[in-house]
Amino acid sequence: MQRREAVLALTGIAPVVALAGASKAASPKNDLARRVRRVVDLYAAAWNSNDMTAMAALYTPDVHWVNVVGMHWQGRDEVDYAHRALFDQMFRGVNSTLEEVESVAPLPGGGAVAVARWAVATYRTPSGQISPASRTRMSLTLVPHGDRLLIAHGANITIVEGAQRSDPVRQRRERKSS
Amino acid sequence: MQRREAVLALTGIAPVVALAGASKAASPKNDLARRVRRVVDLYAAAWNSNDMTAMAALYTPDVHWVNVVGMHWQGRDEVDYAHRALFDQMFRGVNSTLEEVESVAPLPGGGAVAVARWAVATYRTPSGQISPASRTRMSLTLVPHGDRLLIAHGANITIVEGAQRSDPVRQRRERKSS
Numbered sequence: 001m002q003r004r005e006a007v008l009a010l011t012g013i014a015p016v017v018a019l020a021g022a023s024k025a026a027s028p029k030n031d032l033a034r035r036v037r038r039v040v041d042l043y044a045a046a047w048n049s050n051d052m053t054a055m056a057a058l059y060t061p062d063v064h065w066v067n068v069v070g071m072h073w074q075g076r077d078e079v080d081y082a083h084r085a086l087f088d089q090m091f092r093g094v095n096s097t098l099e100e101v102e103s104v105a106p107l108p109g110g111g112a113v114a115v116a117r118w119a120v121a122t123y124r125t126p127s128g129q130i131s132p133a134s135r136t137r138m139s140l141t142l143v144p145h146g147d148r149l150l151i152a153h154g155a156n157i158t159i160v161e162g163a164q165r166s167d168p169v170r171q172r173r174e175r176k177s178s
Numbered sequence: 179m180q181r182r183e184a185v186l187a188l189t190g191i192a193p194v195v196a197l198a199g200a201s202k203a204a205s206p207k208n209d210l211a212r213r214v215r216r217v218v219d220l221y222a223a224a225w226n227s228n229d230m231t232a233m234a235a236l237y238t239p240d241v242h243w244v245n246v247v248g249m250h251w252q253g254r255d256e257v258d259y260a261h262r263a264l265f266d267q268m269f270r271g272v273n274s275t276l277e278e279v280e281s282v283a284p285l286p287g288g289g290a291v292a293v294a295r296w297a298v299a300t301y302r303t304p305s306g307q308i309s310p311a312s313r314t315r316m317s318l319t320l321v322p323h324g325d326r327l328l329i330a331h332g333a334n335i336t337i338v339e340g341a342q343r344s345d346p347v348r349q350r351r352e353r354k355s356s
Contacts, residue, residue, distance in 0.1 A: 062283050064293060066315045070337030071345045072293055074281050078347045085346030103252055105240050105330060109286025113319045113331040115242060115250055126344045137244045139333035141291045141319045152283060153291040155317035155333035159248030166304045167249045168263030169256045 033104045036114045039142060039149050040101055047096045050087055056080040058151050060143060066155040068136060094123040099135065110144040111152070117159075135159040211282045213327050214292045217320060218279055221329075225274045228265055234258040236329050238321060244333040246314060272301045277313065288322040289330070295337075313337040 039058060046055035056076060065079045066072050067086075073079045099117040106112055116138045123131050141153035164170065217236060224233035234254060243257045244250050245264075251257045277295040284290055293315055300311045319331035342348065 064281050064283060064291065064317075066293060066317055066333075066335050068335070069341035070313075070315050070335045071342065071347070072280055072295075072315055073347050081350065082346045089344075089346075102250055103242050105242060107285060107287065107319070107330065108289055108321055111286055111289075113242065115244060117250075125341070127340070135248075137248050137250055137333075139242075139244055139317060139319075139331060141285070141317075141331070143286055152285065153317060153319070155244075155315075155335060157244050157246070157248045157333060157335050162305070163247035163303070164249065166267075168260045168267075169249070169251050172259065 029104075029106070032106055032112050033101070035149050036104045036112050036140075036142060037101055039140070039151065040098060040114070040116050043151075044096065044098050047091075050092050052080065052084045052087060055083060060145070060150045060152045063151055064153050068156050068158045089126050090123045095121045102137070107141070107143075112142045112149065114140050114142065116140065135161070207282075207284070210284055210290050211279070214282045214290050214318075214320060215279055217318070217327050217329065218276060218292070218294050222274065222276050225269075228270050230258065230262045230265060233261060238323070238328045238330045241329055242331050246334050246336045267304050268301050273299045280315070285319070285321075290320045290327065292318050292320065294318065313339070 042058055043055065046052070046058070059076045059079060061076050063076050063079050064072070064074050071082065073082045097119045099119055102115045102117055104112055104114045118136045118138060120134050120136060122133045125131055136156050136158050138154060138156045140151055142149040143152045220236055221233065224236070237254045237257060239254050241254050241257050242250070242252050249260065251260045275297045277297055280293045280295055282290055282292045296314045296316060298312050298314060301309050303309055314334050314336050316332060316334045318329055320327040321330045
């Protein structure tokens with residue numbers, strides 16, 4: 001027992017601060033962030049081990065996906081088929097590193113919508129072009145399934161690095177901090 | 179009264195087919211599609227009349243948005259500020275035409291996640307580059323708010339037209355139909 005807790009116990013004063021801390025750690029918001037992070041980590045592990053069966057286990061049956069070039073696949077069969085084909089063609093061994101889960105917003109019914117930022121290594125497209133190392137922002141709409149979250153929708157956007165300096169919100173933030 | 183219905187009425191057989199049709203029209207799935215279409219139509223109207231106040235009225239307070247070049251804005255203030263700035267810089271008078279709501283999937287709690295395909299007219303970026311006429315796929319995560327749906331998340335991806343012929347699902351579909 002720490003000294004502060006011992007004093008509280010002796011005085012009979014409820015350890016409000018300690019309880020508040022514990023309550024925050026286990027708050028619904030923190031719990032949701034933890035569950036989103038779990039899905040994202042499993043996605044990263046599936047991607048980097050080229051394990052499409054593990055990746056498909058993260059999808060709902062009616063998952064929809066829009067990839068970086070705007071292909072739209074509807075339903076688990078299509079999303080799984082497309083990912084297997086693209087991994088065979090170009091993504092096998094191409095590392096994808098999670099940089100940050102930038103946002104987690106709760107949805108009614110226990111789901112969440114989150115944006116994760118990834119760094120993707122260079123790869124060669126089916127048409128033979130080299131795609132240089134890049135970053136993407138992946139939007140994930142997640143729904144509860146037992147104590148897990150599953151991916152109901154994914155949309156993955158390549159970050160055009162040169163355009164970021166024109167971001168009005170970033171410019172406003174820089175003006176405020178300067 | 180059509181002949182078939184008259185026969186059914188005379189024989190006392192319930193017009194199952196007609197009822198099934200009526201039931202389908204008012205089904206929860208069709209109702210959700212209709213409500214999603216309403217938001218998308220309001221979004222189109224707001225875009226094409228450069229009415230950022232009408233656009234912001236479609237957002238939840240904690241809306242997040244990732245735009246076509248991967249800028250990520252968090253919360254209604256940022257999403258609204260960014261859209262006003264980008265309309266002032268480049269989108270005013272640039273028409274955006276809804277081609278199709280390609281998918282509507284229900285979410286727990288009465289929401290939906292949908293993908294809408296848009297045709298966007300040519301515009302000039304802040305750095306002076308001409309963006310030619312293009313199409314995008316916009317993913318919208320929508321949550322109920324009274325009898326309306328509001329946008330909790332948007333992610334808008336430019337369709338790279340040249341890459342679509344490499345879509346594994348499209349190729350499989352073409353093989354099946356040939």
